[in-house]
Amino acid sequence: MLLVTTIAAVRARREELARLGRRLAFVPTMGALHEGHLSLVRLAGEHADEVWASVFVNPAQFGAGEDLDRYPRDLERDRELLAGAGAVLLFAPGVKEIYPQPPATVVDTPGLAAGLCGAHRPGHFGGVALVVAKLFNIVQPHVAVFGAKDAQQAAVIRRMAADLNFPVEIVVAPTAREADGLAMSSRNTYLSAEERRAATVLHRALQSARAAALSGERRGPALEGLLAATVGGEPLARLQYAAAVDPTTLRPVPAVKGRVLLALAVHLGGTRLIDNLLVEGLE
Ligand code: PAF
Numbered sequence: 001m002l003l004v005t006t007i008a009a010v011r012a013r014r015e016e017l018a019r020l021g022r023r024l025a026f027v028p029t030m031g032a033l034h035e036g037h038l039s040l041v042r043l044a045g046e047h048a049d050e051v052w053a054s055v056f057v058n059p060a061q062f063g064a065g066e067d068l069d070r071y072p073r074d075l076e077r078d079r080e081l082l083a084g085a086g087a088v089l090l091f092a093p094g095v096k097e098i099y100p101q102p103p104a105t106v107v108d109t110p111g112l113a114a115g116l117c118g119a120h121r122p123g124h125f126g127g128v129a130l131v132v133a134k135l136f137n138i139v140q141p142h143v144a145v146f147g148a149k150d151a152q153q154a155a156v157i158r159r160m161a162a163d164l165n166f167p168v169e170i171v172v173a174p175t176a177r178e179a180d181g182l183a184m185s186s187r188n189t190y191l192s193a194e195e196r197r198a199a200t201v202l203h204r205a206l207q208s209a210r211a212a213a214l215s216g217e218r219r220g221p222a223l224e225g226l227l228a229a230t231v232g233g234e235p236l237a238r239l240q241y242a243a244a245v246d247p248t249t250l251r252p253v254p255a256v257k258g259r260v261l262l263a264l265a266v267h268l269g270g271t272r273l274i275d276n277l278l279v280e281g282l283e
Pocket of ligand 1: 028029030031056058061120128131150155
């Protein structure tokens with residue numbers, strides 16, 4: 001696998017690929033890779049002739065007091081894992097390569113970024129949209145793959161790409177889970193053994209609210225109440241939000257019709273975890 005750290009080198013390789021008429025799929029990441037990321041790479045391989053990935057811990061999407069400094073970094077390990085999953089090029093730029101000067105341009109989707117995680121992480125989705133727009137311009141993929149665990153991020157990126165006419169197909173891959181249901185996340189490595197056991201409460205809460213929806217509960221606030229009650233039953237967990245929203249607009253749904261996205265953010269000690277579940281077929 002080719003390791004590339006400059007935009008110029010990516011562009012040169014991209015021109016070569018265009019000359020060969022090959023279709024390119026791209027998986028942007030912040031590294032600290034786990035099976036969830038690798039499933040994105042494998043899915044990307046089904047959509048294109050070549051898969052490229054990036055590893056860039058994007059300072060623009062971390063707020064003051066968040067885990068930018070302690071975010072796990074191990075490029076050599078990431079590189080081996082990506083190669084094993086079938087990626088042929090890894091773009092791993094330094095911060096100065098992506099942000100040679102503080103950006104004066106804002107890329108934002110205020111309507112989509114206002115609620116859920118955005119309400120608690122001001123500026124986060126602007127930072128995500130900005131770096132993904134830059135990466136799309138640098139890499140120029142035909143397809144880009146993102147994980148469903150970050151449902152709000154996927155909605156923001158999908159809308160940003162459509163509004164700005166990026167010629168890229170956005171594919172959202174199912175959340176990879178541990179055997180006990182915990183959504184895979186680079187931040188799971190922060191959990192103590194006790195917190196790791198307690199972390200299954202997110203999946204349990206989503207499953208029980210889903211069961212209620214499938215048994216006829218259509219009131220959004222009632223589904224949110226069920227999510228919150230399950231999380232409240234776990235002494236180590238502190239709920240940040242429990243939401244039942246429209247999967248496209250991310251607005252709360254007073255009465256569910258058709259489908260609903262159930263979403264949670266929960267603190268376990270100093271670690272913040274998110275998870276969600278899309279429930280469909282609710283006529
Ligand atoms: O999901 C992530 O890892 C990041 O938010 C992304 C999409 C790579 C942008 O930095």
